[in-house]
Amino acid sequence: MATLSAPGHDGSVTLGRVPGTLSQAFLLSRYQLRDYLRARRFLLMMAIVAVAGGIISFVVGYYHASSPIVKGLIASPAAFYGSFWVSGVGVMIVFSGIIFGGDAIAGEFQNKTGYFLMGLPIRRTSVYVGKFLAAYAASLVAVVVYLLILFGNGLYYLHWSAFSLPLLESFLIALLYLAALLGAVFLFSSMFKNSLYAVLVVAVLFLFGFTIIQELIVGLVKIEPWFMITYAENVIGYPFMSSIPAHMTVMHGARGFTTTTYNPTYAEGFANMAGYFLLTAIAGLFFFEREEFT
Amino acid sequence: MSPSLEAVGLTKRFGTFTALDHLNLRLEGAKCVGFLGPNGAGKTTTLKMFTDLIFPTEGEARINGVSVQQDRKRALSVCGDLVETPEIYPSLTPREAFEMVGALRGMHPKEVRARTAEVLAEVKMTEWADQKVGRFSKGMKQRINIAASLLSDPEVAILDEPSTGLDPRGMAEVRDIVRGLKRENRLIFMSSHILSEVVDVCDEVALINHGKLLFYDTLASVTTRLNRTSTSVELAFLGPVSNETLEGPVASAPGVASVSRVDAQRARIVIAGGPDTQAAVLESLAAAHLGLVSFEPSQSALEELYLQEISKGD
Numbered sequence: 001m002a003t004l005s006a007p008g009h010d011g012s013v014t015l016g017r018v019p020g021t022l023s024q025a026f027l028l029s030r031y032q033l034r035d036y037l038r039a040r041r042f043l044l045m046m047a048i049v050a051v052a053g054g055i056i057s058f059v060v061g062y063y064h065a066s067s068p069i070v071k072g073l074i075a076s077p078a079a080f081y082g083s084f085w086v087s088g089v090g091v092m093i094v095f096s097g098i099i100f101g102g103d104a105i106a107g108e109f110q111n112k113t114g115y116f117l118m119g120l121p122i123r124r125t126s127v128y129v130g131k132f133l134a135a136y137a138a139s140l141v142a143v144v145v146y147l148l149i150l151f152g153n154g155l156y157y158l159h160w161s162a163f164s165l166p167l168l169e170s171f172l173i174a175l176l177y178l179a180a181l182l183g184a185v186f187l188f189s190s191m192f193k194n195s196l197y198a199v200l201v202v203a204v205l206f207l208f209g210f211t212i213i214q215e216l217i218v219g220l221v222k223i224e225p226w227f228m229i230t231y232a233e234n235v236i237g238y239p240f241m242s243s244i245p246a247h248m249t250v251m252h253g254a255r256g257f258t259t260t261t262y263n264p265t266y267a268e269g270f271a272n273m274a275g276y277f278l279l280t281a282i283a284g285l286f287f288f289e290r291e292e293f294t
Numbered sequence: 295m296s297p298s299l300e301a302v303g304l305t306k307r308f309g310t311f312t313a314l315d316h317l318n319l320r321l322e323g324a325k326c327v328g329f330l331g332p333n334g335a336g337k338t339t340t341l342k343m344f345t346d347l348i349f350p351t352e353g354e355a356r357i358n359g360v361s362v363q364q365d366r367k368r369a370l371s372v373c374g375d376l377v378e379t380p381e382i383y384p385s386l387t388p389r390e391a392f393e394m395v396g397a398l399r400g401m402h403p404k405e406v407r408a409r410t411a412e413v414l415a416e417v418k419m420t421e422w423a424d425q426k427v428g429r430f431s432k433g434m435k436q437r438i439n440i441a442a443s444l445l446s447d448p449e450v451a452i453l454d455e456p457s458t459g460l461d462p463r464g465m466a467e468v469r470d471i472v473r474g475l476k477r478e479n480r481l482i483f484m485s486s487h488i489l490s491e492v493v494d495v496c497d498e499v500a501l502i503n504h505g506k507l508l509f510y511d512t513l514a515s516v517t518t519r520l521n522r523t524s525t526s527v528e529l530a531f532l533g534p535v536s537n538e539t540l541e542g543p544v545a546s547a548p549g550v551a552s553v554s555r556v557d558a559q560r561a562r563i564v565i566a567g568g569p570d571t572q573a574a575v576l577e578s579l580a581a582a583h584l585g586l587v588s589f590e591p592s593q594s595a596l597e598e599l600y601l602q603e604i605s606k607g608d
Contacts (some may be wrong), residue, residue, distance in 0.1 A: 018367055018368075018371050018398075018399060018400040019397070019398065019400055027394070027397045028398065030394075031386060031390065031393075031394040032383065034390065035383040035385040035386055035388065036385075037386035038426075039384075039385050075350055079483075110377065111381050112379065112380055113380070113381045113382065114347075114439075114441070115347065115377060115378055115379075115380035116380035116381060116382055116442070118345070118346065119345045119347070119370065119373075119375040119376070119377060119380070119443070120370065120398050121366070121369075121371040121373075121398070121399060122367065122398055122400070123366070123367060131608065154510065201429055235455070235542050292347065292349060293347035294308075294342075294348060
């Protein structure tokens with residue numbers, strides 16, 4: 001039986017300095033992303049993007065000559081992107097968050113991949129950040145594909161005016177929203193050791209839970225829901241508007257029953273997203289650092 | 295500096311249950327130490343604290359003098375480990391997984407490639423190097439995990455029941471691999487509940503039960519520690535053995551206390567005395583030309599000591 005040793009060495013491998021925390025995070029994210037891109041979940045996400053993009057392309061292509069509404073939507077980049085991009089990108093971000101982030105941390109426990117990683121000289125911070133970066137990159141691919149489908153349609157109907165600065169601005173805001181949402185998803189994922197529970201909780205909360213809570217807060221407590229992540233999502237559509245919408249209170253009937261529609265300012269939206277990203281990242285790391293691989 | 299592993303008052307409680315109770319154990323030097331104990335004794339809990347998978351309630355685990363709890367990165371940089379049955383990301387191939395491990399450990403890519411070829415050959419998985427790990431059987435995954443733990447040619451190897459999930463051939467191969475790992479300046483700490491595996495590959499043995507260390511000694515000292523007054527030995531003969539033979543030359547051999555038949559060709563004798571008496575009985579039986587083909591103690595000294603020590607705590 002041969003003794004294991006590197007060729008040309010006296011039984012030992014030359015180890016360089018173990019890379020720093022951030023370098024390890026980037027290294028890990030490369031391999032995690034490779035795993036994501038080859039997995040069925042990526043195909044699922046691409047299928048969702050393709051179906052959404054396909055339906056939009058079909059509706060616009062089929063009705064643009066006959067329907068005045070659709071004709072109006074392809075009259076200008078603001079109308080086209082303000083409608084199809086804004087309504088779809090939030091959904092794409094939520095789906096990609098669930099698909100790539102829902103079990104990102106919980107899966108390390110349940111699938112036992114964490115036992116492989118955590119035996120290496122690597123800080124848990126690197127694992128958390130590396131997985132976040134990979135999930136972000138995989139989600140970004142989905143968002144960019146959705147953007148390209150719309151942009152392709154835009155080029156066909158709007159020609160050169162499809163190149164729209166508001167679209168770029170909106171895309172950049174969407175990237176910030178993606179970071180905030182993934183941060184929150186990772187927090188929930190780090191609170192569970194079971195992938196199914198983690199994905200279920202994340203899906204329920206982000207698909208309709210937060211929206212319902214936000215509506216309840218506005219309807220019953222009658223305060224501006226500046227602290228809800230879903231509230232900040234509205235900002236993604238602002239670049240296509242001529243002015244930022246103000247809060248609007250409407251009185252119903254003679255008894256004075258009122259409903260208020262709140263709209264965040266840019267600053268409030270950005271602060272909300274940045275706050276969610278930072279706070280959930282810190283809280284998620286806190287949980288992950290303390291979770292044991294029992 | 296010689297490699298070392300040290301548990302200092304290492305304690306782990308899960309609620310009111312104490313899985314490990316103030317374990318003090320220092321292993322130092324190039325050797326293979328078997329970590330024995332029944333299921334639930336605290337073996338895996340100990341190894342998980344050495345690899346920072348779980349955190350001690352009290353105490354500290356040190357690798358080469360560096361506290362795993364204080365500086366896991368530095369402590370684990372000299373250590374290759376295999377705890378429980380880890381999973382590699384299923385879409386990666388072993389080659390890619392090893393690239394990742396090597397990069398995270400700070401190995402040069404050229405060295406990673408060379409070591410990948412070596413360790414995959416060692417675990418007989420070379421032809422699977424570029425297949426996705428998700429398609430592998432449990433045994434194949436375990437081989438890859440063993441190879442991954444050896445990639446950096448670590449000074450300290452922590453192996454938690456490495457032959458788990460393997461077929462008998464695979465188990466024998468793992469034993470060969472662990473034996474091959476024994477070299478100058480490498481400390482191997484291997485948990486197992488297979489006594490023959492420990493006898494086969496280890497130099498020393500630590501026995502744990504109910505979270506407490508029962509003993510830590512060299513395998514050579516186990517027989518002495520046992521202080522046996524009698525040994526049960528199984529004899530196998532070339533052909534059917536008669537009652538006259540068993541009652542005559544076998545029973546009258548010096549030191550034989552009793553004889554019983556197992557089947558037509560096998561019998562069991564109890565020898566009163568230690569290794570010297572055993573040697574005398576064997577010589578006497580060989581001299582009698584009875585067609586004896588094997589003379590094997592029914593229970594190894596380690597097995598006997600194991601059962602003796604474990605039963606004390608039950």
